[in-house]
Every structure is written in C-alpha cells, then in structure tokens.
Amino acid sequence: MRKSEPVDRHGQLWILAAVLLTLLPLLPRLTLEVGLVAGLPLLWQGWRLHAATPARPPNRVVLLLIAAVAVATTVARYGTAFGRTPGLALLAMLLGLKMLEARTRRDAHITIQLCFFVQLGYFLIEQSALTAACALAACVLALTALLRVEQPDLLLKPALSGSARMVGIALPLAALLFVLFPRIDTPLWGMPTDGASATTGMSDRMRPGSIADLSLSGEIAFRVEFSGSPPPPAERYFRGPVMSQFDGLEWQARPAVRATSLPQGKRRIDYVITLEPHQNRWLFALEHATPREGQTLDAFNVLLAGATIRSRVRAPMTSYADAQIGLDASPAALAVNLALPAGSNPRTAAFGAKLQQEQTAPADRVAAALRFLREGDFVYTLSPPRLGQNAADDFLFETRQGFCEHFANAFTVLMRAAGVPARVVAGYQGGEINPIDGTLVVRQSDAHAWSEVWLSERGWVRVDPTAAAAPKRIDGGLTASLPASDPIPGLVRIDSQWLRTLRNRAEALSHTWNTWILGYTAQRQRDLFAGLGIDADWRNLTLGLVASGALWQAAVWIGMFRSRRRLTPAERAWQLLLRKLAQQGLVPAISEGPIAFAARAGTIHPEWQAALTDFAARYARLIYGPTASAEDAEALRIAITEWLARTF
C-alpha cells in the first residue's frame, strides 16, 4: 500500500474515535470556547462519515479559517499561543482540523501521531492515576486506528486485541524504564507556569474569617502514615505558622531564626506526611518535631522544608509528644508575646487586668479564662456575625459566636492583657483515618487555630480555647460540631456510607499512586536499590536497564518465534517465490489462495502465467493435498529457484 492511498470510511471512523477519546480527558481542563472550536471539526467529520458515501471533505479555505479562529481563541483567552495550557489548547483545536483534512494514509499517520502527542500532554497538566488510565485507553484506541488504517480488512476484535498486545508488550519496558532510569534530584527543565495558580492553603496571617473560608474546601491538605498506631484525635495538632505579632486586627508570623535546641522526649512518634503543594515551607508536624535530613526547625518550633513546597512532597518526620519547648525563652522574646497595640480591645484589656489581680499564678489565669469561655454560652459556627475594629471585645462580650480563629484571637489577646505571654498557632487538627489504607487524611476543612501560652517551668503550652467552648470540634471534627444548617463542602460531610466508602477507595488509590509512582524520586530510587544491596549509581542503573530491556525483548521474540508455526519445506519454497513477486508489487491478499493468486498474477504478467500456474498447483497439492512428500517439495523448490534465476 502506498502512502498516498486514500483511507476508507471505516478507517476514518476509527481515526475519529481515536481523536475523540484523545480530546475528551483534555476538554474539562480547557475553557468552553476552546472546547467548542475543538469539537466543531469532530462534529463535522461525524456528519460527513454518517452517510455510507462520505460527503466531500471541507474546502482548504474553510480549514484555514477555522485554524485562524483557533489561534485567535488561544491568544484571546490566554494572551499567548505558547506555554503549557495555551499550547495544549491550540494543539487540541488543530488536532480535529488535521483529522478533517486527512485523506491519505500519510495524513492518517500524522493525525494519529498527533493523538499520541496530545496524550503525552495530559501529564503536563495533571499526573494522577486517572490521567494515566485515560492516556492508556486513548493510546490503545489510537493504535487500533493505526492498525485499521494499515490493514483495512481487519475486524474489530483482532484489531483491538492487536493493539492491546502491543501495549502489553510495551508496558513492562515502560515499567523497567521507570524503575531503572537514573533519576536526578533536580529536574533538568522547569515546567512553564501559566501565572500564579490559586492554591488553597494556610496563610501566615490570620484575621477573623480567614480560616472559616478555608474550612469550606474539602480538598486534601496532606496525608499522614503512622508507623505505629495514630495518636487519638484530641492530640492530632499539626503545627503550621506561629503568629506572635498582633496589630489589633490581624495576627502575623514573624521571621524566625533556626532553633537552638531540639525538642526531646520519651513518647516518640514516627510518621510520613505527604503534603499537597501549598506554596510555603511549613511541614505541619505534630507537636513537637525534631528536624530530619533536609528539614529545619525555626525558633518557634515550626518544622520547615528546605524549599517552598510547589509540588507534592513526601516527608518522613519524628515528633515527641511529651517534649517541652521554650523553657529557655529569653525575656525579650517573651515581651514580644505580651505586646498589645495601645487602645485596642479596651474591654478585654480590662478583663485581663482583673484576672491578673485575682489570680497570682499565670496557670490559674489561663484556667479562669477557659472557664469563662466554657460557661459563657459561646457558639461554634462557620457563619458568625460581623465583628468591628475590636474583634476580641465584640466576640467575648457581644456576639459570642465564632469559629476557631475568633476563639484563638480573643483568648490570646485576653492572655496578653492578663500578663501571660501568648501567641496564636495555625495548623490542622484532627483528620480522618481512611479505613481502606489506614492513612490519616487531613483536609483544608480541618484547618484550625489555637493558642500557646508560656508558663515558667513548662515553657510554651498549647491551649485550645475552641476545645473549651466546643469540645466536639476537637474529638469529632468540624462536621460533628457545627449546626446542620451551616454550609460545609459536600466532600467533607458525607452522610451516605456508600459514597463515603467510594471516596475513601478513590483517595486510597490516589495516595498509593502518589506514593509509589509520583513519589518515586531519586532518593527513593537510591533507597530501593540500597535495600537490594545495590548501589544505585547511574552506571549500574544504565547497565541494569539495558540488560533487563534486552532480556524482555528476547523473551518477546522467543514467544513470537515459538507461537509461529515452523515452515514446511514446501512453504519455504513458496515463500521464496512470494518474496520475489512482492518486489514486483504482487502480494496475495489474506483471502487469496495460491491458485487464485497465481491466476491473478498471470493475468498481470502473461509471460509468467504458465510457470506460476504450475507452481501454484504443485504448491496447493503439497499443502492441501493428501500426500506431501519431501521429494515433491524439494522438486518444487528447485523448479522455483531455477525459474527465479532465469526470470529475474
């Protein structure tokens, strides 16, 4: 078959299906107008091929016009035609156009190669297990279309199984490459970004309402795998930014130096956190972490990653639940945690002064304040009334309705007013154990804020004022403590057991994928091979890669060779003839027997007719006839060889 030969209607339908399946996973990632422009050629092609005799393909001018619209749409929407998403959008729109103008086999090949390229493009946007599954399915279909273009007589089942077999042979090789290809710690090239992408997550500032906004998101913040049994919900405080600077309205984290002493204790907890990207360095460790390799602990005992977390990070961590921090805090540092802006929250300041007079021991002042919160009919809600300039005053004495940051804000202000050094800690609290794989899943809705007060002898002590007013929040999570009328994202409050199990399964699968596929970094590669007693040097890896790749290829070849029937002498003689005739453009169809083929070849080359008819009759007798003797086969082989020598 020649390259310029036209593709029949069935072949074109196959290509349409391949293009459709290739574009489908991409469309939700692109905008509506891009989807419309990309879908137009597909609809057109579908309409064309709907009839038994397809309508004429569209005029070249029309195609050029649509291409211009595609470029204009990209530039109008993204401001450029380059970069990751604009490039993919443009490619998606042009893929349909290429398919629409594909008439010959050469065009069909280009269209299908483009499909493969777009399938690769999925991974520029997202690298989830679902993406991989979509790409695999689209790849099999595109391969099937390619097979169908090459062999127009192929039926559906053999075509599909043929392409599935190709993928089946390729997958182990891909796995080998994945495991063995030498990895480097820093990527060779950076991913072009499309401007700042909005990521929900913790901020280093807190004002009333900021965490409540976060609570509306069911997105996963991080996952924790404990090597032992996980601590009870009431002890799951994952520390993020520590905010000690207060301007009367907003709490803010201060830059900190490295910690001078590391927390020590007896109740050691080992765990691995897999953090979703949040554009900051906090690792959200449990109380109180000691840094491992590549991690730093700042003076506020916040565990930080070596660099901003822009992609999913897997971090092994160690904490001591009973560690005490801040025992050696300097008076200057404590003074910062007593500061209040002059004139703000006067009623709280007065109440603090009263506490200070009544209770001499700071610990008693803390207890008295908590008692005030517990007995004051405070309501925990996601939609509290608006607060004025003196948020602590309004909350403590007027509205008495708030979310964790209201409690933390008011309590910390009150403690400072009462002369107890206090600060706000933001982070996550609680989480939910996924029963499928036993990991603790912590969502944005688990975001929380609490206070730490400094007591001599004990150092910085965590005090959660929310726990005093709404103890359910700490033990049962957000949904248990909120009134049913409050809005909560669908994924957080799931009443249906079935849906909950489904979500747990999907998240467990996604976590496995993240851990084993996406989290397979240079370090893990080294660890894996160190476990096998092999040094994961790039030379060893390359050697192993080449050797095992060659072994697999050999296994495939041997399998193919064994499944192929050994040729009889008669068949070998005939193959000799067929090869020579194929050079003259004479190839038997799959449905053409030797006699029919010889007759057809004889009408094209009458000078060979007699010889070919004779050979075909003798060959047919040898393979279909009752007695096939070795002498006859040998005689045929000699006759064919002699004839070939004479003729060619």
Place this chain on the structure above:
Amino acid sequence: MSPQQKLPITEARALAHAIAAAVGESILGKSAQIRLAVACLIARGHLLIEDVPGVGKTTLAHALADACGLAWRRVQFTSDLLPADLVGVSVWESANAQFAFRPGPVFSEVLLADEVNRASPKTQSALLEAMEERRVSVDGVTHPLPDPFFVIATQNPAHHAGTFELPESQLDRFLMRLALGYPPADAELALLAGRDRRNRSVVARVTDRSTLTALQASCADVFVGEPVARYVLRLVSATRSHPAIALGLSPRAGLALLAAARAYALTEGRDFVAPEDVQAVWHPVAAHRLHTPDGRHLPDALVAEFLQGTPVA
C-alpha cells in the same frame, strides 16, 4: 446404496466438463452458474434457482437431465397443489382387488419444482421431506426414490403476493441457491437471432445414469486436509459473531460447504480441496442459509465480505 464404482480423477473432470459444455450449448453466457449447477448435481445436492421467470430455469433443468441421460418431470407448484399430487396415491384396483400405489412426479430422476413458493406449506414440506429422506411413505409403505434424485426448484425472488416463503429451517435442504440472471448482451442477441438452441431441446447426451452415479461416488475420494477444514471453520465461525446476522452457519452448513467444495474440486480435476474451491461454492451454499435479524436475505456484498475478511492460512 450398493458399493459404487468410481471414476478416476481425470475422467471425472472430463465428464463434468462435458456435461457443463453440453448444457452450455443450450444456455449461453452462463458458464459459471452451469458449473456450479453441475457441481451441485455431482455432490448429490438439490438446487434452488431464485430468479424472475423467463431466464432459462426450465431449460437448465431440462438440459442437465438430458446431458446426463436422466428422466425428468416438471411440476408447476400452485396453492392448491396437494402432497398427494406430488408423491402419488394408492388407488383401488378392482381387478386385483387390492390397493396399488400410483407414484407421483416426485418419482423421477430430475424433478423441476417450478415456483415452489406458491405451494402451501404442507405440500412444500412433503417435497422437502422427500428431498431429505430420498424416500416417500404412503399408507405405511415406504417407497425409495430413484437414484440419482435431483430436485431443481425455482422461486421468485421478490415477496410476491400469494406466495409462502420457504421456512428458513427448510431452505438448507437445498445444497445451493443460484440466480441465473439475465443473459449477457451477446448471448441474448444470439438468442433473439435464433442461434440459441434453447428451443430445439437437442442436448447431446454425454453420459448415462450409471456413469453419473460413479461420478457422484468419486466425490467421497476428494481429500480435505486440515488447513482447508480450519479455513471452513474460520469462515463458518465468522458468520456466527457478525452483528448483521440473525443466526450464523450451522455445522451442517459447514459440511454442506465441504461437500460442494469436493464436487467443485472434482470439476477442476483435483483430488483434494483447495481454499479456492471453498470460495467458489461459498456464495451459493452460504447465502440462503444466512438472514438478517428481520428475516431478509443478506446483501451479496456482505456475504462476499466474509471471504475477503477471512485469511486462507
């Protein structure tokens, strides 16, 4: 059937060609159909010709019978034709004071059943039963039919009013279904100019009854190797998984395909079946056994598609 003597392969081929040539003298320009009809006769199968009136169905039957030296009869099927009109009746003979069987037209070596779909289902099934069993039971007495016994039935292709479609389950009693079609232009011109021998009914007698049975018996010696059996299996199973087909070919259809291919191989002078023989008889043997889910014939192109899509090896 008594042990038959068989013809050597070269004689068998020559005889088949002689019969075909003799028939071809009467019907010009239809050599392919004539060869298939001869193969059908050699394979001891019955032939269904589906075509419009006036294209030479009767002539073909007549010529075949004459060339082979066989006695033939023709029955025009009508809706009031009774089974007894076909197979015969027992009548009281007062002279002998007993019933005597008067054989019907079915007791002939070649029976032309014209417009078989005009008869009532009851009569049709009497004929089809006789074709299958090659004997007739009347009043508890079984009368064997002559050997050879060859039925050529004709029917109109369209769903004419007043016809009873042959039931699908009985269509496969016919080994082949052929369409004669209009003659090619030069043959028709010869016919119109009177050069055709159609109406002279002088077909050279090529052979006799015993030689014909010997020819039929030689079919059994035509070898079918495993590659060809596998090829037939591939063809048959391809029809079973096709969405446009109500019911794929049965194992019996596969056997019929091989029987017809054996006879065709004989006419080609081969003592073995090649895939080309199977392909030659594929359409006439398979097409009338295949139906779309709404009960219609398959388009010819679709029947041919199975040949094109099935690899020979």
